[in-house]
Amino acid sequence: MSSPSACYRRPPELRVRPVPELGYCLVFTPDRPKLYTLNAAAWLLLELCDGQSLDSLESDFREVYAEQGVGAGDAPDVRLIIEDLECKGILLRQPTEKETS
Numbered sequence: 001m002s003s004p005s006a007c008y009r010r011p012p013e014l015r016v017r018p019v020p021e022l023g024y025c026l027v028f029t030p031d032r033p034k035l036y037t038l039n040a041a042a043w044l045l046l047e048l049c050d051g052q053s054l055d056s057l058e059s060d061f062r063e064v065y066a067e068q069g070v071g072a073g074d075a076p077d078v079r080l081i082i083e084d085l086e087c088k089g090i091l092l093r094q095p096t097e098k099e100t101s
Contacts, residue, residue, distance in 0.1 A: 007094045008049045008057065008082060014090065016046070029089045036088060041076040049091055054082065
């Protein structure tokens with residue numbers, strides 16, 4: 001489950017192969033061997049996940065969509081995408097000190 005105060009990053013062993021001409025990327029999770037195809041929205045979030053908080057990710061995600069002329073109401077739900085990627089082992093959630101105490 002996503003947490004507004006947690007930070008998200010991708011596992012170091014994750015393998016990502018962009019396929020920009022088709023608008024998606026392939027992701028391989030070696031720990032739980034599986035190959036996934038990420039759509040453009042999930043791919044963007046994966047690229048943004050460098051230890052940022054959920055609030056920061058949402059803000060950056062909406063900013064990119066706004067630059068493309070997509071209204072906030074038409075942008076995909078960041079929290080749902082994050083939860084899906086975390087469930088698949090594509091993203092790791094790092095609890096903050098507040099959450100671990």
